Amino acid sequence: MKTQTRVVVIGGGIAGCSTLYHLTREGWDDVMLLERDELTSGTTWHSAAQVTNFGLTQTMVGLKSHSIALYKDLAEDPEYPINYHHGDGGLRLANTEAQLEGYRHFASMARGMGVEFEVIDAAECARRHPLISTENLLGGLWDPLDGDIDPAQLCQALARRARAAGAEVHRNTPVTGLTQHADHSWTVHTSKGDIRAEIVVNAAGYRVNEVGVMMGVHHPVASMEHQYFLTEPIPAIREADRRMPLIRCPISDFYCRQEKDGLLVGFYEQDCRTWGMDGIDPNFVNALCPDDLDRVTDVLEGAFARMPALMEVGIRTVINGPITYTIDGAPLVGPIPGKRNAYCIIGLRAGLGEGGGHGWLLAQQIVHGEACYDTWVIDPRRFTGHGNVELTALKAIEDYQNEFRFHFPHEHRAAGRPIKTTPLTPILAAEGAHFDVVNGWERIAYIKPAPDFEEAHTFRFNETFNIVAGEVTSVQTAAGLTEVNGFNRLELSGRDVHSFLDRMICGRMPQRPGQVGLAYLLNHQGMLKSEATIANLPDGRVWYGSAAASECHDFDWLTQHLRPGEDVQIRSLTNDLTILVLAGPRARAVLSAASRGDWSAEAFPWLSVREAFIGIAPATVMSVSFSGELAYEIHVPNNQLYAAYLALREAGKAHDLRLFGSRAVDSMRIEKGYLHWKADILTEFDPFETGLDRFVQLAKADFVGREGLRARAEQGPARRLVTLEIDCTHAPSHSGASVSHGSSVIGTVTSADWGHRVGKNLAFAFVDAAHSELGSVLAVDVLGLPVAATVVPRCSYDPEATRVRAR
Ligand SMILES: Cc1cc2nc3c(=O)[nH]c(=O)nc-3n(C[C@H](O)[C@H](O)[C@H](O)COP(=O)(O)OP(=O)(O)OC[C@H]3O[C@@H](n4cnc5c(N)ncnc54)[C@H](O)[C@@H]3O)c2cc1C
Secondary structure, X not given: OOOEEEEEEEOOOHHHHHHXXXXXXXXXXXEEEEOXXXXXXXXXXXXXXXXXXXXXXXXXXXXXXXXXXXXHHHHOOOOOOOOEEOOOOEEEEEOOHHHHHHHHHHHHXXXXXXXXXXXXEHHHHHHHOOOOOXXXXXXXXXEOOOEEEOHHHHHHHHHHHHHHOXXXXXXXXXXXXXXXXXOOXXXXXXXXXXXXXXXXXXXXXXXXXXXXXXXXXXXXXXXXXXXXXXXXXXXXXXXXOOOOOEEEXXXXXXXXXXXXXXXXXXXOOOOOOEEOOOOOOOOOOOOOOOOOHHHHHHHHHHHHHHOHHHHHOOEEEXXXXXXXXXXXXXXXXXXXXXXXXXXXXXXXXXXXXXXXXXXXXXXXXXXXXXXXXXXXXXXXXXXXXXXXXXXXXXXXXXXXXXXXXXXXXXXXXXXXXXXXXXXXXXXXXXXXXXXXXXXXXXXXXXXXXXXXXXXXXXXXXXXXXXHHHHHHHHHHHOEXXXXXXXXXXXXXXXXXXXXXXXXXXXXXOOOOOOEEEEEEEEOOOOOEEEEEEEEEOOOOOEEEEEOHHHHHHHHHHHHHOOOOOOOOEEEEOOOOEEEEXXXXXXXXXXXXXXXXXXXXXXXXXXXXXXXXXXXXXXXXXXXXXXXXXXXXXXXXXXXXXXXXXXXXXXXXXXXXEEEOOHHHHHHHHHHHOOOOEOOOEOOOOOOOOOOOHHHOOOOOOOOOOHHHHHHHHHHOOOEEEEEEEEOOOOOOOOOOOEEEEOOEEEEEEEEEEEEOOOOEEEEEEEEEHHHOOOOOEEEXXXXXXXXXXXXXXXXXXXXXXXXXXXO
């Protein structure tokens, strides 16, 4: 065994084997995999091993397509062929129109990744799967490439190819400890001696947190018991001239595939349970949990009704094994927050289908710093400290119970709420606030018209349309107040703050004390990494503000770029302060009534920051706006937030001040052409493609990403972000929807909403540069069906920005 290597991958399931193989594919052959027992002796060996193409985001569809292509290639390798039933096809069933509309949207999204799904009616479902009943069935989504694979052969094939490329694989070699050194490299302690490695990867499956402890981190991953059974042979299958397709059923929470001449049927029961919460027996190897089919009787009945043939055959075997879940159902693949040279590929609940793709994207990140897709949906840094053991367990249970039920737009499920609140949360709730969840924070979405008001979950415009319109009108005509909690706020101080930040952003730093500016950070390839509001406080401190979910991501990116000896201190104020946003033409009058001082446009112009009191509460006030109206962001310490709120409400009485929420903000920001990080601002595009040219100073002496961006600028943009006006009123488009020209898909929607002030159905989309000219007529998928859409100017409302500068 080598004692020095570039990367040690810990764990020999599909996650570890795929990572190792892809590292060699990316050109790194000095890499090792250490497995405590035999390869695949964790969850992988007993997996139902279905491989599907369906995903809720383009990144998931893309990585699954990679798995499918890779597995096909491995299966056809004459030297080591493996069993892969490729292309049996699969059905996701639906018994409501709303589910079918969702499927149509996801089919549109997949089309943009070159993947063709079909949405079909119940009779066609039954034609494609002769064993199902059409009782209580409306239709389904057909995924032509679904199939299943032999998990042990798959891992062996990956390990075999990795070894052939120079990698080492060591079985029966448990990692027992990890020590990190000052240069960020690691000593990996094993039962067979120590290994020095530049980088470590946690791929330890359900033992993820045993390895987490070794590096002093807790990963928000919990295991659930999960059962399937195998039936005796079924005559109709034996006699069929083709293999049965897969089934995934959100109506009765089961899945099913053919296994030999019988069926494999798995369940997601409501009476589910976590596993290993109080530690895992070290001898749980190649092992299963005790069968407990009594627990699944609720879903068993539905499965039997859908597939009557099941009632006529015996059960051959029951498998019950641990399966890992995270807080939001997607795995954690990428850099470990707060650590250097440490990555993970964990929380895989569909690891056989997805593992090929996850290992591919992780290896790219390790070798190149970034993957070919924006990987935020699987980024381990997307949870910021609230992913504790208990919350993770609650969300894992909820997610398991809803395995095949996708989230509708604005659907935020109940488990583990509230986890992050401010002193205002109960006050706003008493005022009738409905909350959406943003990175764990309960954030006001709108004020309900009645305490028992509930909105329908749908891809169409729903009952909130007029509520949001009313809130927008009050912000446009008088004054509105809202709370933006959890906004990431880093405070930078020290002699070198300005030169450091100047190097980190691609544009110009705000120069004067008291000045605020918007800035963009690039990765080393010149692609968009982060967006920040930079505020020069009068005493030399600088505030760096960014989206709530960016807290760990941006903190790590900044701290990793500090040079030795640079005098910069960075501390997070995110959990200490909350923003009250005061917006509308009467906002200045409200502020002047609540706070001493001259708030005139001359004394406190657009893009200024100053410290003040709001009533008796100390606050840092910025004149910035995400709504396009005259507005102030008022940053208040949480322990005095209520005092500031009371002062503003009192001052607002004379100015018709009303509460508004994030849904109104979303409508207004899209009219203004303002972007959301990780919706519209993605690492797949550079600032020129994103239309942020005015925030780039290519002539600057140095900044992170400069060389990459220069090279890209010479090539010219492949795609451009445009604003589209969609010619319909019944539904918005949604993130991921395809944009087409003729019969070709030429773009993808990043975010969309109704613009209430301009009365237009708007969307942002990246489209091929050739179709990005103003006035181009394209088609956008709405509920999966093409609707005419025209490229319009980025800003539809007050393009001269007269309202934010109003006197
Ligand atoms: C019943 C069931 C059915 C499933 N069906 C499907 C399906 O149809 N399709 C699908 O895509 N997915 C399915 N899954 C999920 C899928 O099997 C898992 O997502 C996948 O196997 C996880 O792989 P892994 O590599 O992350 O973890 P594991 O397979 O658990 O591998 C982790 C490895 O790390 C090793 N390890 C742990 N600690 C250490 C250490 N300290 N040192 C060295 N090695 C260590 C372990 O021994 C283990 O071999 C199913 C899961 C279950 C339980």
